[in-house]
Amino acid sequence: MSDLSVQLGRLTLRNPVLVASGTFGYAREMAPFVDFAKLGGVVPKTVTQSPRAGNRPPRTVETASGMLNAIGLDNDGLEHFLTHHVPYLRTLPTAIVGNIAGKSEDEFVAMAARVHQSREGLAALELNLSCPNVSGGTDFAIDPELTRRIVRRCRDTCPDLPLIAKLTPNVTDITVIARAAADGGADAVSAVNTFVGMAIDWRRRKPILGNVTGGLSGPAIKPLALRAVWRIAQLKAVPVIAVGGIATLDDVMEFLIAGASAVQVGTANFYDPTASVRIADGLPAALAELGASSVREVVGTLKTP
Ligand SMILES: Cc1cc2nc3c(=O)[nH]c(=O)nc-3n(C[C@H](O)[C@H](O)[C@H](O)COP(=O)(O)O)c2cc1C
Secondary structure, eight states, rough: BBBOOOTTTEEEEESSEEEEETSSSGGGGGTTTTGGOOEEOOOOOOSSSSOBEEEEEEEEETTTTEEEEEOOOBOHHHHHHHIIIIHHHSSSSSSSEEOOSSSSSHHHHHHHHHHHOOTTTOOOOEEOOOOOTTTTTGGGGGGGHHHHHHHHHHHOOOOOOSSEEEEEEEEOOOHHHHHHHHHOOHHHHEEEOOOOEEEETTTTEEEEEEEEEEEEEEEEEEOOOHHHHHHHHHHTTOOOEESSSSSSSSHHHHHHHOSSSSEETTHHHHHHHHHOOOHHHHHHHHHHTTOOHHHHHHHTTTOOO
């Protein structure tokens, strides 16, 4: 019997396979396809303090081996999440990781405090410091000091709630931001959110997305995410949850070897809602191929020349 459990600071998960925010709704819509008991965790769509309508359409476009999205954090707000979605989510036999985005440092702290106060049912909180599609919003995780301060203040407000800082790859050196999140007291970092890109309809001389630019995700970004995760893991400062182009068991094993302690499956959920469950089912056999009987044994075991 393999030991699939993983420890990310204060957070323990039954296995390292989660589903990523914004690609799994609030889980209800996935219930017909997914045996939640087989997942390490579910990260529901980001919620903001107040409801948001999101960006003007079109909001998604398919690209080579991936997609661009500019949803713009369309959601019904934190109170609706706590009263409408959490009562359902907490009945699911898996860890639920809430995901919030504040418009300012103070709003992040106020939202974290509210979640903490009524946290029953939430195993952890992911701070989305990195949404590229919110007009007028700040991509907090491009600034190490801001990242450190937001994580620190949320940490102080919610001392026993596991906190995960979700990082943007749209920076020169993501390890600087990861270290800042670690200094702020994050239990883990999720790396990465989407890469900013764009698509053009040349005949109409127009951008395809209503927001002009959007975030690139899917298999196209896997090698980029792999490098980001590998570099952060080498800091040995904070556990890493890998996100970016993960669609298969092989992808997951690559990220674990690169140093990820857990993974999130994102875009793949849209075209194969059972991907995460199949990956989790396949983990023991993949570990056995390496002569390992636990996930922990293989994390960060890359042999570099
Ligand atoms: C349509 C769409 C919506 C997303 N919405 C969110 C969101 O609300 N919050 C968040 O933290 N990440 C969001 N993401 C980013 C994903 O969680 C993930 O970090 C990213 O897509 C890279 O992983 P992937 O290549 O496996 O999709 C979204 C991604 C997509 C494709």
